[in-house]
Amino acid sequence: MKKYIFLTPAIGNMGGSQMFVSNKCKFLQDRGWKVDVFFYQDFDVVLENLKEYRSNFIKELCYPFYYLTKNIINNIIDLLGNQVCNANYDEIVIETHLYHLAYWGEMLANKIGGIHILYPLEEKTYHLTKKEADFFEYKLKRWECLNGYRKTLLRFMGEYYKKEYEAYIYEANPICSNVVAKIENRCSFPKCDYTVLSVGRLEKPYVKTMLNEIKIFTTKYSSVKFNIIFIGASADGSVEDYIKDLFVKVCNVNIILLGFLFPIPEDLIKQCDVGIAISNSVLASAELGVPTISIDAQDYMALGVYGVTTTNRFLREQEPQIPISDLLEDVYLNKTFYTLNDRTSGMENEVDIALKVHLDFLEKGTHCKTYFDVMSV
Incomplete structure (x- = not known):
């Protein structure tokens, strides 16, 4: 034994x-x-x-x-x-x-x-x-x-x-991306033109940088209606309060805080136009074909779009430092990032x-x- x-x-x-x-x-x-x-x-x-x-x-x-x-x-x-x-x-x-x-x-x-x-x-x-x-x-x-x-x-x-x-x-990969399931999506969201998804705990050090970069991007495109969806939470709710305060005067943004959600409905992620995450959380949306911005764990800038311009999910190698807001704009304007295929089949065997x-x-x-x-x- x-x-x-x-x-x-x-x-x-x-x-x-x-x-x-x-x-x-x-x-x-x-x-x-x-x-x-x-x-x-x-x-x-x-x-x-x-x-x-x-x-x-x-x-x-x-x-x-x-x-x-x-x-x-x-x-x-x-x-x-x-x-x-x-x-x-x-x-x-x-x-x-x-x-x-x-x-x-x-x-x-x-x-x-x-x-x-x-x-x-x-x-x-x-x-x-x-x-x-x-x-x-x-x-x-x-x-x-x-x-x-x-x-x-x-x-x-x-x-x-x-x-x-x-x-x-x-x-050895700490495999943890099998958080998505083909279950009924009971979440309903306001109508919008474009949806940004963040997956991961909200206490992580990069989060406040990411939030400010999202604000820069959404403010620049003030005629576009955005849904910003957060899957994840902070232990004491303080980051959620920070998010609400940060976007309170940004009239073209709907903030949607879903907290810790498991499993995540596959259809929910497929509704999103772009994802932002770090480490293995990147895979939750990237493996469903959603262009996903991978964040560097040290400088909190974008590594690139995972599977398209970078293969890294944690630290950069040769990738240029790109502000998250700039890459959000590139993905918004450039449809060539939408070439990924759904790679979730066989996930159980991969684990x-x-x-x-x-x-x-x-x-x-x-x-x-x-x-x-x-x-x-």
Whole structure:
């Protein structure tokens, strides 16, 4: 019997990481793994197969371990470890999704004799100390750092990046774009000439830049009636209030805030003329043939129209920096962007294929039961 433990920020609300965890839980359970998910952000759980983990809320996991006393740290590790101490597992894997959770994962693996896989899903850029960089190098060289794209490593390691790390690159997509379904679309919108769609959590750093750029674009074309649809929300509603205030005097714009919507009706997305998103949220509209502007996670400018002028969804390579408003105008005026085909057929099979890559990664590791001295960081 095998055990898989996730340490992740949230299973509630709806976002890319929640969908990824949902997909991977199902994939693992279908193959006989026993799965547990621990989290520290207490939101309503939308995804049905994650509801069984609602009791695994541990608030203290929101803190880097070095903010807490040794007694509290030990209590949390004991609490996590108790989930496996009474069972005889042949293999135990812990997967962590954030920089600070990686240390918790390493301590837990040390206690229960598991394998700790670091799979960073966050979009922040950190400035590591030398000791912190040593920890991530240790994980990388033991084949215990998944999602090791070169761009990810460059961003993550910063000044401590070494060319030799490229020998340990293992690309595995956190597949989470299967949020669209052929279900009845019960959403009705005001009549308009043009519809702009944003998919993604509204707390993300690029959002306010995107909003201001949308305002520039819609103000320039004041004779055009726009619907601006937002699928996603902020935890406290503050960004929604900001959006309403920003557009309150823009008379040619209807703001439509749908919140966390799952699944997203396919027909809703197909009504839209252009999408704007970052990371894997780009795929929700792009895979249905809607021209979708992909945003750079560092400068918040447009990378391009995904699948047409860029293949990147997170960081730019050679693409020019383009203000979002300029690219919105290009898409509005230039119908050549409307050449994408619907690529959603076979999505369920694609999820399994992508997640098999994750499982295959476990075979590359050393499986040596030695661990980094986290307390030395």
